[in-house]
């Protein structure tokens with residue numbers, strides 16, 4: 145830490161310090177911030193678990209684990225460090241994972257065939273190798289990897305990792321994945337929580353069942369989110385398909401205004417904000433914010449491409465904003481996810497055991513027809529192909545759009561609601 149860092153933390157104009165980095169430096173920042181009563185948000189070390197339960201799709205699990213553990217050589221704060229596997233499927237997972245990891249191409253970052261590049265420095269490499277050696281000495285099996293050539297550490301899979309080994313609790317921040325076996329779901333969750341770091345929750349790879357972390361812990365995470373290229377034959381279009389198309393096409397300076405309650409986690413996961421003001425969302429969920437907010441943003445920042453991603457219910461709460469958009473020729477692209485109901489509320493009612501909710505669906509309400517009534521060009525979109533074609537036409541020149549356009553996209557709610 146330097147005098148500049150301390151001056152920044154102490155300055156009255158700094159209301160809060162967000163720090164992402166090592167626990168060691170985070171502790172120093174917290175100490176300095178404490179002296180000046182500056183608030184902090186610290187994203188420090190982690191020992192992220194991924195759980196593979198007995199009924200998981202094992203190939204999907206292995207793919208997600210490979211991606212989660214070895215992306216950027218494991219030098220990612222949310223890298224998968226612990227693979228907690230139900231004992232009944234552990235042999236199969238170990239075999240498939242070993243094969244997958246051993247087949248990854250390690251090489252220079254400028255070679256297009258490279259999948260894993262070098263570690264960031266000698267110190268990082270030595271720390272990783274020391275953790276692997278320590279595990280080996282305490283009886284872990286090195287299924288693949290465990291060695292380095294220069295700064296290139298081979299993707300490493302360990303099995304039989306126990307609390308006696310440093311790697312059980314210390315973050316490797318390298319391409320090392322530890323398999324830990326569990327006897328059933330409760331035991332797997334217990335092991336996942338056996339860490340001094342924050343805990344993560346995610347769905348099991350088959351996407352069937354949320355594994356809920358201990359109360360007070362932090363549910364996140366998005367590793368291994370498979371791109372939803374197009375619906376399978378006979379499958380409906382889902383919000384995730386729409387988001388992946390947007391993510392693929394939107395330019396980096398796009399402003400995404402969000403009000404899509406039931407698919408918000410998917411949107412966060414799939415559509416990254418890459419420029420300041422790249423993402424706007426009403427934190428407290430007072431519906432009716434999104435549609436007029438997008439119009440205001442476009443009028444205030446006419447050079448930015450602006451897309452509003454809205455639930456059909458949400459758009460009705462601020463629908464009169466379309467008149468302003470049309471009248472002032474605000475070139476916003478409104479993407480309305482038309483599922484014909486208050487999906488999130490339906491889901492909550494169902495979870496609370498109230499059966500059919502007292503509020504109606506509104507499949508007969510057409511947001512595109514109402515938009516046309518306000519003078520806003522609009523069209524109903526019923527298929528992935530149609531949406532792909534329209535977005536490919538509109539998005540490249542979105543910043544210069546001279547009038548609003550509303551796409552009323554027929555979707556079915558995501559059955560997992562993104563969790």
Ligand SMILES: Cc1ncc(C[n+]2csc(CCOP(=O)(O)OP(=O)(O)O)c2C)c(N)n1
Pocket residue numbers: 403404405406407429430431432454455456457458459461483485486487488489
């Ligand atoms: C002003 C206001 N009224 C009601 C609500 C309650 N509410 C929260 S989400 C929701 C449904 C939103 O439906 P839609 O935008 O279609 O999204 P979906 O849940 O279908 O994704 C409602 C009515 C609210 N948050 N704010």
